[in-house]
Amino acid sequence: MSAADQRCGLFAPDVAAALAAATAQARGAALRAGTSAASLRQTEQAARAKASAADCHSPDIATAATRVRSAFAGYAKMTRLNYAGDVAGWAADRNLGRAPRWSLAQESSFGTGADAGRMAFGLAGREGQEALVAVAAFADGAQPYAARLVLRDDTRASQPYLDRFGGGSTAGLPLARRLPPVSAQKAYAAAARSPAGSDLLPKGETAGWAFRFPDAASVELATLDPREAVAVDFLFPGDVTRRAYVEVGDFAAGRAFLQVAGH
Known part of the structure; x- marks a missing residue:
């Protein structure tokens, strides 16, 4: 149709x-x-x-x-809809509000021990004005000075990299094995950094940092294959990087669901 x-x-x-x-x-x-x-x-x-x-x-x-x-x-x-994924899904909410809130979000844990962290990633904003945002909290209280979104560069690789034998279902394939090699990657640097508001923090966290990415990153994310993954690198002094993964999944479908409210 x-x-x-x-x-x-x-x-x-x-x-x-x-x-x-x-x-x-x-x-x-x-x-x-x-x-x-x-x-x-x-x-x-x-x-x-x-x-x-x-x-x-x-x-x-x-x-x-x-x-x-x-x-x-x-x-x-419908104002809320959950999109299941292989590893992680998306939660969409098209209710509007004056306070910043998640419209489309995926939460994840990453790292181990003192390097462990929690991240919420997706579209957030107020009154229907969403931006692509990553909000992270770290077990050791570390404060990243920057972040970048790493994804497949479709000018270098037209198809996703799925590190598996043969075809078939991708259920159970770890997200780290859904990211292309460095030679086929591109990155968007976060355009802004700020302490995260309480409404945007990952569940159970009391403090964290929010990074806003360019609108072009959101548009490109929606064009990726739903089976692949992207990564968010948080950068710290001393050339230290901590990485979290995001399953692309139904990001495009969730983004379209939100746009229904704008018509």
């Missing part, structure tokens, strides 16, 4: 955004279950070909569009 909507203009922007979110979620689930990207591309091409040949005013198209609008009526009332 997404292909038909692009050709025939079947849906209002809010319904189209909801359809995009559902499409992204379905694509992610198929990839994680072992469906190849090539197979999905063939399916998408077949759908576009079928849509291009369809009569925009046909009864079949009208019936299908009515069903989508009916489904959207229930979807539009």
Whole structure:
């Protein structure tokens, strides 16, 4: 129906955004279950070909569009949605508020012993104005002076690196084995650093540091394969780096879910 909507203009922007979110979620689930990207591309091409040949005013198209609008009526009332992943999922919340809050977040633990930490990562802000943010707390109270987001550079590697034998499901594959080698990586430096507000801290933490990344990083993250991972490096004096991993998962679907509220 997404292909038909692009050709025939079947849906209002809010319904189209909801359809995009559902499409992204379905694509992610198929990839994680072992469906190849090539197979999905063939399916998408077949759908576009079928849509291009369809009569925009046909009864079949009208019936299908009515069903989508009916489904959207229930979807539009949802304000929270959880997206499961192989290792870590995303929690989406499109309620608006004046205080900074997480709209789309994934929490994780990293490191061991004195180097251990907790991180919340995702889209945060107030009144629907979200930015890509990492908030971290460290067991030893260390204070990072900078952070960078490390991800696959699609100009150097068009496909994700998944360190596994053969194809099939990625369930159980550690996030560290979903990041490309250094030669195929790029990084976004955090644009701002500040003490983290209590509403953004990882669960159970009382103090931490927040780093805001450029908007371009959020856009690029949404284009990555849902099976891969990205890393957040926290930089400390003495050339010390502590790394946390994020499962890309359904970030694109969650981001689209939030955008429904803006239409």
